[in-house]
Amino acid sequence: MSCRIVFIGAGNLATRLSLELQGKGYITEQVYSRTESSAKELAVRLNARHTTNPADIVAGAGIYFIALKDSAWDEVLPHVAFGDSLVVHCSGSMPLSALKRFAKNTGVFYPLQTFSKDTPVHFKEIPVFIESASGEIETKLREVAESITGKVSVMDSESRLHLHVSAVFACNFVNHLYALAAEILSKKEISFEVLHPLIMETAGKIQHSTPVQAQTGPAVRFDQNVISAHLKALESDPGVKELYERLSESIYNYHKKM
Amino acid sequence: MSCRIVFIGAGNLATRLSLELQGKGYITEQVYSRTESSAKELAVRLNARHTTNPADIVAGAGIYFIALKDSAWDEVLPHVAFGDSLVVHCSGSMPLSALKRFAKNTGVFYPLQTFSKDTPVHFKEIPVFIESASGEIETKLREVAESITGKVSVMDSESRLHLHVSAVFACNFVNHLYALAAEILSKKEISFEVLHPLIMETAGKIQHSTPVQAQTGPAVRFDQNVISAHLKALESDPGVKELYERLSESIYNYHKKM
Helix, strand or coil: CCCCEEEECCCHHHHHHHHHHHCCCEEEEEEEEECCHHHHHHHHHHEEECCCCCCCCCCCCEEEEEEHHHHHHHHHHHHCCCCEEEEEECCCCCCCHHHHCCCCCCEEEEECCCCCCEECCCHHHHCCCEEEEHHHHHHHHHHHHHHHHEEEEEEEEEHHHHHHHHHHHHHHHHHHHHHHHHHHHCCCCCCCHHHHHHHHHHHHHHHCCCCHHCCCCCHHHCCCHHHHHHHHCCCCCCCHHHHHHHHHHHHHHHHHHH | CCEEEEECCCCHHHHHHHHHHHHHCCEEEEECCCCCHHHHHHHHHCEEECCCHHCCCCCCCCEEEECCHHHHHHHHHHCCCCCEEEECCCCCCCCHHHHHHCEEEEEEEEEEEEEEEEECHHHHHHEEEECCCCCHHHHHHHHHHHHHHHHHHHHHHHHHHHHHHHHHHHHHHHHHHHHHHHHHHCCCCHHHHHHHHHHCCCCHHHHCCCCCCCCHHHHHHHHHHHHHHHHCCCCCCHHHHHHHHHHHHHHHHHHHHH
16 A cells, blocks of 8 residues: 555644654645645645645545545545545544445544644554454554554444543533633633643543542532532523533532442 | 641641641641541641540631631631631632631631642642731731742632632533543443543643633534434433533534624
């Protein structure tokens, strides 16, 4: 197999993964994105060509990485002449089988991390989950994955979906709670920075203990005085107040079960 | 004022704060806790005496630190002969005025961090918020706080309550989301460790950008295909599924406002 790569998608994941692979000697030949500026920006960083036209995606690459929102697949993938090339998607939530309609040789290459175009990450620590119906493809994907990380596992589509859901809780939802915390502080003109050490400590704690052991706060203590004072403080924001109640209930019920 | 200290409470905060102050030359004379084992354990670490009887708490200390669940105040504090000594509480949610019933010279000393008895923390980075109606007491509290951290601020009780609510979102609720993520993974026998790098990156990102800039995931993209797949994966756990829906709605509504 050739090592020439095409990236279909030029978002956060495509950017960080393609740059990391470039550092390991993999050459990205072309970048596709619907958005001209995104396609061009990543292509320049990779010294590759770019296109916004699915029909202009080159044939015969070694690997096509699909890093598109899955709702965009149908607009793009039917127009690409994949032939016998290896086509892999990078989505936690899509099954391997979803690629069958578009290509013969398929796989999944899912790095579990939150990516931003301009924030380098330590790939060596990032778990990458691969899947393929073919042993040969699995070997190839393992080789590519092991070039960037020490943490490669084979995982089936259903487990990967659950993994993706858990990542939404541990990353996307967590970040939203940071946003709500920032909003609560801004009403009293307190800088969000005061929470930085607390946030790092909270994340750091569960690297060495379980989240159940690490749980603190009024809800797990069932400290109704504090909870009432908090709900009163949130009265001007009913949406945030309701989330406070739901999450407190969830903590209380969760620990009652233990 | 004398530097002799009494800790009323021997929980996570009392343990870390008293040990840190000990390292800076402050001497804890006595530890009170309702629970004999907790009182004794901390007293041994501090080379102090301990008691479980509020009436045996010594008189005439330089500072009494109240680090009790506030629902326990009424059982304990009326029995202590505070006299003219300085009495400070360490609670984010209780106003300064709540101490007036028990003592003449009062203040607040609130370190914003999540503490565990056996996990040392870098106090130097931890913001400490102080409050007192007296300038003299404020100066004393600032001196004590500055011995352990470079981040000392004066904050009034109402702002501190909001700060405490924001900390519940950024720490206690966040930790609960880690627990739910672990539970989702355990159903597929996936180790929680796979999420460690994602959790650290998510916390690390907002040290340099705002949570609004850092938001990723299906809810902010309004990616309904992915959301539907996730909800289906959560069908066996209605409580978690409902939280997923609430948090996704909250993210979507929050970013729509922007």
